Amino acid sequence: MSDTPSIHPDVRIGHVHLKVADLDRSLAFYCGVLGFQLTQHYGRAAAFISAGGYHHHIGLNTWESLSGSPPPRGSTGLYHLAILYPTRAELADALLRLVRASISLDGASDHGVSEALYLRDPDDNGVELYWDRPREKWPRTPMAQWKCSRARSISTVCSLKQSLEAETSTSGAPNKANNSMSINVLPPL
Secondary structure: OOOOOOOOOOOOOOOEEEEOOOHHHHHHHHHHHOOOEEEEEEOOOEEEEEOOOOOOOEEEEOOOOOOOOOOOOOOOOOOOEEEEEOOHHHHHHHHHHHHHOOOOEOEEEEOOOEEEEEEEOOOOOEEEEEEEOOHHHOOEOOOOOEOOOOOEOHHHHHHHHHHHHHHHHHHOOOOOOOOOOOOOEOOOO
């Protein structure tokens, strides 16, 4: 370990700003499918979106990318942006939104500390949708360090679907999931 002082533990990553080719297409995905709210348009070239009334979690702009192409595979840049859901049920609802919009997953994983869905936005940016388990349930080594577990994949998607079905059937609310729902998970690249 280094002698460099650690960053303050309350520091957080505040937002991500993405270059997109088509602002309306990106808003249709992030707001129309995932459910973010538009907080501000900045002319016709940029928009800011959030969850829960925050000023913005995601900025979208076409300033340097209008009608552009995604970076080629093998180049540097953003691997993915990660969107943290407060509960497993909310992540299951996000999965249902993706299925209803016919958006395929690149993968799904149970990392021990979290469960995650992986997909691509309309500009081929990687997107991770995930929820964290409570810290007291994280797998730990005997020295109380977080234990990185090997990801388990497709069972995460099935388990999330079952979780949503169970929650909606016991709550008395309309069952948003149905047994005929099919999930297309693409193999890793």
